[in-house]
Amino acid sequence: MKIMVAVKRVVDYAVKIRIKPDKSGVETQNVKMSMNPFCEIALEEALKIKESGLAKEVVAVTMGPSNCVDTLRTGLAMGADRGIHVEAARDLVPLSVAKVLKKLVEVENPGLLILGNRAIDDDCNQTGQMIAALLGWPQGTFASKVVLDKEKQVATVDREVDGGLETLCLDLPAVITTDLRLNQPRYATLPNIMKAKSKPIKKYTPEELNVEIKSDLEVVQVTEPPKRKAGVILSSVDELIDKLKNEAHVI
């Protein structure tokens, strides 16, 4: 079985970025970018499945400008066998990403597609559900545990839902999106980083895949929410109980 993992390039948390003086945007030159943390977890899970002998190959996919290849190289250094880069000039909405992924799935025929449940730059939490819909595959979102059964061709997925932990059994092929408690992603070792340089990366454009890129959402502005002001620091439990009873009237 082949596993396909989608990875997204986002700004690394450790980078200090400056807004341009004219406030037209942000200084993006020389800014360190990294793989979206949820995607790292997705890739880690795919690699674990491969290491357990249940999958033969892990293919990492990314979309965006040419520098997204760096993120793919990170994925290859973590252990993915090869990469696919779909070159797109601008940010894609989740629906477009899902449409491109669908075409790639038709080319690659993976038995499992793993994604982060969201990317930390737009927080949409949509792509996994959308690609599952377009493929007509079952979905296991917010996964905190994944167990594959090769003979029965099913995946048992524990999902973190509001009411606790929900367990689903999905027929393969399926789409799984990862939650933060699924695993701890590994670091790429230096030898693997060197090896990754010679692993193959195939390039496509959305046009080649016959996908029309459009967006039906427009960002009007980003603003600061109303701030809650700090209250008082009390000196004792008695004072606290008194305030709650006689000032706030909540107990």
Place this chain on the structure above:
Amino acid sequence: ASTLVLAEHEGGSIKAQSLSAVVAANSLSQDNPISLLLAGSGSSLHQAAEKAATCHPSISQVLVADSEKFAYPLAEPWAKLIQLVQLKGDYSHVIATSDSFGKNILPRAAALLDVSPVTDVVDINGPRQFISSPLQVEYYTPHAHFSYIPDTGIRYGYQENGQALHQKYFGVRSMSTNWPIYAGNALCTVRYTGANPCMLTVRSTSFPVPPISVDSKSGGASISEVDLSTLDEDSVGKSRFMKLSSQDTGRPDLGSAKIVVTGGRALKSAENFKMIEKLAEKLGAAVGATRAAVDAGFVPNDLQVGQTGKIVAPELYMAFGVSGAIQHLAGMKDSKIIVAVNKDSDAPIFQVADYGLVGDLFEVIPELLEKLPEKK
């Protein structure tokens, strides 16, 4: 305009958060008949439909999909159902609450209908303009604990040595560099420019349900069964519900409790966390936990309050040993009264607390247990 609201029901009643989605639908435009979609099987579904028909004056129709396929909230049949109902009803908007049900199902249905949904709406400025949630995600590394606000790139958090990580930002079109450190998160206003339907998931705490007078209802909404004979069966049946593990504690539900008592990593162990539970019992409160406390295994994941857990807005929120990571604040800062108890007087939680107490929770909680009046 007309709106389809996806409603959840339990034990013969529609869930409170589904009513919030109705309130949100109601604020889209004046002339906006609302259809409520309920699915499931058996008598409790029909009981819920009866109640739903008279629960809000703006609901003009209750659509009932009765089939074994909807016995569990599986995304595959639900998305097909929404597609079916939308193609028949041609609604301008489709709304669900942004809980784990809505987030799982709505994007799947949106892809079938070839539109982009808006996630986590907290305010509505008109039929096509929405304010989406404070966008942020919490993430852990072995060395640091920080929060991240996507779209703005702002991150905030603590390293293990207690040193604050400073905020970063990117991709923001207009934002001053004086970003607030502790209370900082971003609201993103988006405009939907696509075809019908415009699909939204809404934060239930941002659309509180006002008390609805019983007299205002005149007979209630009509109830009709959805004709499922044309339901596309492709992909239905490929997922099967196995079980739901939850702990029935007898305490009030975290999402709707009047008082919430929350413990953080400072509780140190599952054993110590029982103190929080005791205090909650005494106050008739629900128990909450930070992500750190859940990750450390003190309590199950469904008690997590925060951006990646539950969003709560009770009358009284009491936080013990909670530092106030931005993702946690995002989940509770709409509470009416916030009480924080923490050893560290610099903890960010004090920036949003109405009443703060700098002290050791292992001394404060027993004293509270002793001195608080008995509830009920």
